[in-house]
Amino acid sequence: MAQVALRNIVKTFDKTPAVQGIDLDIADREFIVLVGPSGCGKSTTLRMIAGLEEATSGEIYIGDQLVNDVPPKDLDIAMVFQNYALYPHMTVFENMSFGLRLKKFPKAEIKERVQGAARILDITELLDRRPKQLSGGQRQRVAMGRAIVRNPKVFLFDEPLSNLDAKLRVQMRTEIKKIHQKVTTTTVYVTHDQVEAMTLADRVVIMNAGRIDQIGSPHEVYHSPKTQFVAGFIGSPTMNMLPCRLVENGSRLTVRLSDWLSLPVPPSRVARYRARVGKELTFGLRPEHIIEGRGDVPPGAAAFEAPLDVVEPMGMETMVYFIVDGVEVCGRVNPAAAGRVGESMRLVADLNQMHLIDPHTQMVI
Amino acid sequence: MTTAIADAGHTPGVRYGSISQGRRRTLYWSYFFLILFVIVFLTPPVYMFITSLKSSAEISAASNPWWVYNPTLSNYADLLTQKTYLIFFRNSAVVSLCVVTITMLISVLAAFSPRMKFWGSATLATGVFLAYLIPDTLVFIPLFKTFAFIHDKRGIELINHWWVLIILLPTLTVPFCTWIMIGYFASIPKELDEAALIDGAVYPDADKIFIPVALPGIIAAMIFCFTVSWANFLYGLAFTTSADQLTLPVGIVTTLIRGDVYAWGQIMTGALLGAAPPLIIYAFLMDYYIAGLTAGATKG
Numbered sequence: 001m002a003q004v005a006l007r008n009i010v011k012t013f014d015k016t017p018a019v020q021g022i023d024l025d026i027a028d029r030e031f032i033v034l035v036g037p038s039g040c041g042k043s044t045t046l047r048m049i050a051g052l053e054e055a056t057s058g059e060i061y062i063g064d065q066l067v068n069d070v071p072p073k074d075l076d077i078a079m080v081f082q083n084y085a086l087y088p089h090m091t092v093f094e095n096m097s098f099g100l101r102l103k104k105f106p107k108a109e110i111k112e113r114v115q116g117a118a119r120i121l122d123i124t125e126l127l128d129r130r131p132k133q134l135s136g137g138q139r140q141r142v143a144m145g146r147a148i149v150r151n152p153k154v155f156l157f158d159e160p161l162s163n164l165d166a167k168l169r170v171q172m173r174t175e176i177k178k179i180h181q182k183v184t185t186t187t188v189y190v191t192h193d194q195v196e197a198m199t200l201a202d203r204v205v206i207m208n209a210g211r212i213d214q215i216g217s218p219h220e221v222y223h224s225p226k227t228q229f230v231a232g233f234i235g236s237p238t239m240n241m242l243p244c245r246l247v248e249n250g251s252r253l254t255v256r257l258s259d260w261l262s263l264p265v266p267p268s269r270v271a272r273y274r275a276r277v278g279k280e281l282t283f284g285l286r287p288e289h290i291i292e293g294r295g296d297v298p299p300g301a302a303a304f305e306a307p308l309d310v311v312e313p314m315g316m317e318t319m320v321y322f323i324v325d326g327v328e329v330c331g332r333v334n335p336a337a338a339g340r341v342g343e344s345m346r347l348v349a350d351l352n353q354m355h356l357i358d359p360h361t362q363m364v365i
Numbered sequence: 366m367t368t369a370i371a372d373a374g375h376t377p378g379v380r381y382g383s384i385s386q387g388r389r390r391t392l393y394w395s396y397f398f399l400i401l402f403v404i405v406f407l408t409p410p411v412y413m414f415i416t417s418l419k420s421s422a423e424i425s426a427a428s429n430p431w432w433v434y435n436p437t438l439s440n441y442a443d444l445l446t447q448k449t450y451l452i453f454f455r456n457s458a459v460v461s462l463c464v465v466t467i468t469m470l471i472s473v474l475a476a477f478s479p480r481m482k483f484w485g486s487a488t489l490a491t492g493v494f495l496a497y498l499i500p501d502t503l504v505f506i507p508l509f510k511t512f513a514f515i516h517d518k519r520g521i522e523l524i525n526h527w528w529v530l531i532i533l534l535p536t537l538t539v540p541f542c543t544w545i546m547i548g549y550f551a552s553i554p555k556e557l558d559e560a561a562l563i564d565g566a567v568y569p570d571a572d573k574i575f576i577p578v579a580l581p582g583i584i585a586a587m588i589f590c591f592t593v594s595w596a597n598f599l600y601g602l603a604f605t606t607s608a609d610q611l612t613l614p615v616g617i618v619t620t621l622i623r624g625d626v627y628a629w630g631q632i633m634t635g636a637l638l639g640a641a642p643p644l645i646i647y648a649f650l651m652d653y654y655i656a657g658l659t660a661g662a663t664k665g
Contacts, residue, residue, distance in 0.1 A: 052559050073565040085556035089577045098573075099564035146564070 002063035002153040002186055003028045004049060009058035011044050018044045020210035022058070031180055031187045035197035036207035036233070043158055045207070046190045050156050051075050062153060073102075078147035079156040082163060084139045086131040086146075092118075093127040096145045110149075117148040120182060121175075137168045144176075148183060157189040161196065173199060194234050198222070206230050223353075228282065228362040231355055237287050237319065239355075240329045244283040246276050246356070255283050255354070258325040266300035266351050273356060276365060284355035284364075287319065290331030292338070293346035300352040305344045313338070320345065410637070417441070417634040424629050440634040450635060452609050453616035456527045457595060458642070460612060463531045464594040465587055468538040472590075473583060475539070476546035477575075480555070490547055497540035505603050508533065512604075527610045530601060534594045541593075542586040549582025584650055592643050613639045 004026040011019040019041040026032045034042040047053040049060060051072035060067050067075060078099075086095050093114055100110045118124045121141045131139055140160060147155055160176070161169045177200055180187055191197055197204045198218040206213045206221060206229070214226045225231035231239050246265075247254045253265040253273055265273060293303045306322040306329075318338040320331045322345075331347050339345035356365045416424060418436045428434060444450045475493065479486045512523040523529050553575070561574040576583070601615035608620060617635040621628045 050559075050563060052562070072559075072562045073567065075563075077563060079560070079563045081556045081560060083554060083556055085554060085560040087557065087561075087574055087578070098561075102565040146560075150564075 003030075003061075004154055004186060004188065005059075005061040006045070006049070007059040007061070009045065009048060009060065010056045011041070011048060011053060012056045017210055019048070022207075022212055024205060024212065024215065026186060026188065029184045029186055031189065031200060031202045032205060033189045033191060033197040033201035033203075034205045034207055035191055035194055038192060039209075040207040041210040042190045042192075042207045046156055046158055046188060049154070049188060050077060050079050076150075076152050077154045077156060078150045078152040079158065080140075080143045080147050080160045082159040084131075084143040084163075086139055086142055088131050091128050091130055092123065092134070092142050092145075095131070095142055096127075096149050099146070099150045113149045113151070114145070117145045120148065120179060121145050136164055137172060140164060140172055141175075144179065148179070152185065155185050155187040155189075157187065157191075159191055160189075161191070161193070176200060194236070198234070204234075206233060208233075224364075225355065226364055228284075228357045228359075228364070231284050231357065231364060235286055237330050239284045239286045240290070240327075241357070242283045242324055242327050242329065243359075244281055244356075246273060246279060246281055248274075248277045253277065255351075255356075257283060261304060261306075261324055263302045263304070263349055263351055263354075265354075268300070268352070269354070273365065276356065276358075280359060281365070282357040282359050284357055285349060285351075285353060287330040287332040289350040289353040290329070290333075290347055291350070292333040293348040294337065297348055298350070301348050301350045303346060303348045305346055307344045308339050308341050311338055311341050320347075410640070413633040413637050416629060417637055419630055421628070421630055440630040441638075444631055444634050444638065449608055449616065449620055453611055453613045454639075456611065456616075457613040457639070460527060460530045460534070461591055461594040463528075464534045464538060465590050467531065468535050468542050468590045469583070469587060471535065471539050472542040472546055472586060475543045476550050479547055480550055480558070490544075493540050493543045493547075497544055501537055501597075501599055504536070505599055508536075509603060524604055525606050525610055527605060527612065529604055530594075530597070530612065533600045533604065534597055537597070538590040538593050542590050545589070546579075546582050546586050549585070550579055553578055588646060588650055591646060595639075595643055 004024075006022050006024040009019055009022040010017070022041075022045060024032075034045060036042050044053060048055050049062075051067065051070060055068055062075065062077070087098065090098065096114045096117060097110045100113065105113075114127070115124065118127060121144060123138065123141050123145060126134060126138060126142070131142070134142065140163075143160070157176075161172055164172060173196055176189075180200075189196075189200060201218055203215060204218055204221050205215050208227075208229045214221055214230045216224075221230055221234050225234065228241070232241065242257050245256045247256050247262070251270075252267075253270050254262045255265060256262045297303045306324075308320050309323050309328065310319075310321040312319040312321075313335055316335075317332050318335045320333055320338060321328050322331070323329070333345075333347070357363065358365055412431075415431060415433055417440050418433045418438070420435065420437050420439060423433075423435060475489075479490045509524070512529075515521055515523060523532075557574060557578060566573065596614060597612070598614045598618075601612045602618075605611055605615065608616070611619060613635070617632055617639065621632045621635060
């Protein structure tokens with residue numbers, strides 16, 4: 001049980017910067033997910049916490065101890081690797097107990113701990129097998145078991161589900177969540193999958209090009225992204241982003257997207273955006289905030305007609321696409337209300353959920 | 366067997382796809398070449414075995430060379446009671462075992478080094494391979510000169526001692542063994558080392574994780590190393606001359622051919638007995654040689 005703190009961490013590989021100054025405080029028992037595209041430095045950050053990479057500069061604390069120069073064996077952490085890294089010549093029991101045996105735990109306690117972890121993970125009947133006799137999901141469980149028996153201060157997960165097929169991945173995601181609820185150890189989890197990040201994390205850390213773009217609860221990063229990158233990275237399908245110009249109409253503001261489409265800014269946002277009148281900006285709105293228009297338009301929303309370009313039925317909802325000045329825009333409508341390709345459809349945009357992004361700073365205004 | 370099943374399924378007049386036909390043709394050709402290969406390579410040992418059971422009189426007689434009319438074990442008895450032959454055998458055994466030990470100590474460490482990715486490790490690995498490309502026929506005269514130089518300067522006599530082969534043969538075995546083990550070690554995922562480190566092992570986690578996982582590669586290199594040093598002829602011929610300093614391949618040729626008199630029966634027997642140790646080693650370690658212990662370490 002311990003908190004983890006990173007202070008201005010920098011990592012450079014042969015003059016190529018991988019991590020460029022990261023500050024992060026992880027509370028005791030917190031589940032933190034580092035998420036970002038490949039090459040954003042998330043794995044490097046994790047490996048520095050694990051002691052597998054040396055930080056070029058900055059400080060790493062686990063508990064109250066500065067651990068920059070502490071070798072992994074003295075760190076009291078456990079790590080689950082993407083490719084499991086099970087010891088092929090050992091049985092599952094030996095794999096899970098390896099760390100305890102190195103630390104000279106009494107035999108009875110080793111057995112008790114391994115069986116305890118095996119029960120949590122439901123792999124009791126696999127203890128005598130070797131890794132090559134196991135399926136991918138079972139290997140993943142053993143790798144987690146090897147981490148759990150150590151009862152470490154911190155769990156580190158490096159893309160643990162990336163090698164599993166889609167169905168198993170969803171299953172194991174739930175398992176990891178359950179296990180964390182049972183063992184409540186401070187966890188740092190690295191993934192490139194934003195769904196994993198959203199479902200597992202207490203707080204999500206979104207990394208981009210070696211820097212942290214935003215730290216926040218899944219709700220925060222989804223609904224109040226701080227940068228264009230976060231707005232585009234989190235959410236599927238991704239947020240619609242269109243170039244726009246902010247126009248003043250007396251006391252009201254309008255977002256002008258094209259000759260045929262202008263949307264009114266809701267009164268609650270007017271003060272926030274007024275300074276940007278006349279500027280070129282980027283308008284962002286998630287697909288679920290563009291829905292079919294039926295009956296009255298709620299306050300803060302705006303109705304418009306758009307010719308449909310593509311219609312994608314997904315079952316519980318239908319995606320409709322239309323073009324605004326060469327940019328494809330996606331809306332998420334009730335299947336019963338969806339129009340047909342080529343026909344015009346009445347849609348409602350909920351502008352209470354809109355974002356305006358400064359294209360120069362890439363920051364959300 | 367596969368072809369038999371495919372044939373049984375045929376209905377007259379129906380032509381099946383080119384895949385099964387192509388497969389069958391490939392099989393026929395592979396069997397043809399395999400059998401050819403086996404014949405070419407097994408004929409000499411078989412001939413050696415037949416000849417070793419013949420007396421000198423029968424060998425020189427104009428009878429069918431592929432048949433033994435009066436089998437005798439006298440060649441075996443003669444050789445195994447000859448002190449010189451036993452000395453050759455001992456020299457070869459001691460030299461080979463020492464060379465294997467020295468080579469493995471150097472090569473395992475050398476092959477492990479590129480895994481640590483230190484500065485210059487890749488260049489070092491290439492250098493090791495280049496060293497292997499230089500044939501022994503090219504270096505034995507310079508080596509001889511070097512030894513003579515050492516003798517002139519320091520008075521240390523390195524020529525005509527069986528143990529000098531223990532110094533010489535690793536120049537052949539170390540580069541190749543290092544090279545094949547670099548390849549094998551590279552196939553062992555780095556995460557295994559890292560997992561062991563995090564579990565509390567000390568780098569490098571040699572005894573518990575790395576060596577057991579790398580064992581098939583190490584054993585393959587050991588087998589190769591033993592075969593090379595056991596069978597080496599050139600260095601033995603060039604650097605040793607006295608009968609009690611010779612190794613088996615050189616000893617057989619130099620002592621059993623007297624002038625233009627070839628003791629064929631004993632030569633064949635000696636060679637056959639000399640080929641036994643590598644054969645026995647292969648038979649015992651073949652499973653290790655083939656077994657891929659790493660299967661299942663990571664996503665298979």
